Amino acid sequence: MSAQTDGMFEVPIVDISAWVTGGPAAEKARAVRELDHACRTVGFIQIVGHGVPAEITDGLAGAIDDFFGRPLAEKKSYVRPPAENRGYSPPKSESLSYSLGVDPVSRMNDFFEAFNVGPADDDTPNTWPAGLDSFQPGVEAHFAEARRVAHTLTSIFAAALGVDPGYFDRITDHSIDVLRMNNYALPPGDIELGADLTGMGEHTDFGIVTVLWADQVDGLQVLGTDQAWHDVRPADGALLVNLGDITARLTNDVWMSTLHRVKPPVIDGTIRRRRSAAFFHDGNADALIETLPRFVPPGEHPLYFPITVKDHIIAKLSGSRAGRKNTSAVREAARVRAAQI
Ligand SMILES: O=C(O)CCC(=O)C(=O)O
Numbered sequence: 001m002s003a004q005t006d007g008m009f010e011v012p013i014v015d016i017s018a019w020v021t022g023g024p025a026a027e028k029a030r031a032v033r034e035l036d037h038a039c040r041t042v043g044f045i046q047i048v049g050h051g052v053p054a055e056i057t058d059g060l061a062g063a064i065d066d067f068f069g070r071p072l073a074e075k076k077s078y079v080r081p082p083a084e085n086r087g088y089s090p091p092k093s094e095s096l097s098y099s100l101g102v103d104p105v106s107r108m109n110d111f112f113e114a115f116n117v118g119p120a121d122d123d124t125p126n127t128w129p130a131g132l133d134s135f136q137p138g139v140e141a142h143f144a145e146a147r148r149v150a151h152t153l154t155s156i157f158a159a160a161l162g163v164d165p166g167y168f169d170r171i172t173d174h175s176i177d178v179l180r181m182n183n184y185a186l187p188p189g190d191i192e193l194g195a196d197l198t199g200m201g202e203h204t205d206f207g208i209v210t211v212l213w214a215d216q217v218d219g220l221q222v223l224g225t226d227q228a229w230h231d232v233r234p235a236d237g238a239l240l241v242n243l244g245d246i247t248a249r250l251t252n253d254v255w256m257s258t259l260h261r262v263k264p265p266v267i268d269g270t271i272r273r274r275r276s277a278a279f280f281h282d283g284n285a286d287a288l289i290e291t292l293p294r295f296v297p298p299g300e301h302p303l304y305f306p307i308t309v310k311d312h313i314i315a316k317l318s319g320s321r322a323g324r325k326n327t328s329a330v331r332e333a334a335r336v337r338a339a340q341i
């Protein structure tokens, strides 16, 4: 199937409809092969045939517009303590490159604003903005669909990785799942994008898999194996999917937790507004993540020590939010330094 190209860089398109609708075995096997190849070579995939109805995507986009269109002072009333990972994050409150232990030029330089939502039945309750009647239903409907897609993807992962079909069910039956809606916008005239001001700093995602809805506007950049950054825009109706660090750990880096960042285009001194919604499927907090033996070459040690999902995420988040470097993310940091600007 065709795919978006930027030079030689491609984010493959994989049709998972056979897995969504219970289609023929041969079609399922084709999806497994294509996904496996994309995970080994790019770490980003465009998923079609996911079955998310267009009305639900429209509802999500409308909810994002409604909330982020409110005045900053009002939005700030929905800020929650960072450890809860819920509610509003104002611009420049996070610096994701710190989660990798890389010094950004200024300490807090990511201008994205975000709103985080978790599962309805979670111990940490959600915050819902007052007076926006369609916000909660619109966001919850997309949350449920993104979770369904993530679950379908882990079924395909199990087939591709040669683990038993229940493997991911066991490490995700009370998974930490968060939907982060991102808005990239700055008032006109305020803008000089550079090393010290960026949409979202370079990072890898923390968990098993991320299901990303994004506007068809440039800005998301993915680091290729050529060590160059490539713009990625989703094809019509496609969801972007990328692997997180937990999956890299499971596969001894055979499947890639790929570095990415957001640098929205500046046109005539104005940021082209861009929206996205990342559904992070991180796994059970208490799941012990150990590299699958079949990915460790004979006579070698795994690249990663076993770690629980919780300890792994704490290490990454304490770097991102507190303005402190995370020295345990040595391998990812080396990849950032090796990359061309
Ligand atoms: O805005 C995007 O497209 C990417 C967002 C992202 O990488 C994230 O929220 O982790």
Ligand SMILES: [Fe+2]
Pocket (backbone or CB within 6 Å): 203, 204, 205, 260, 278
């Ligand atoms: Fe990300």
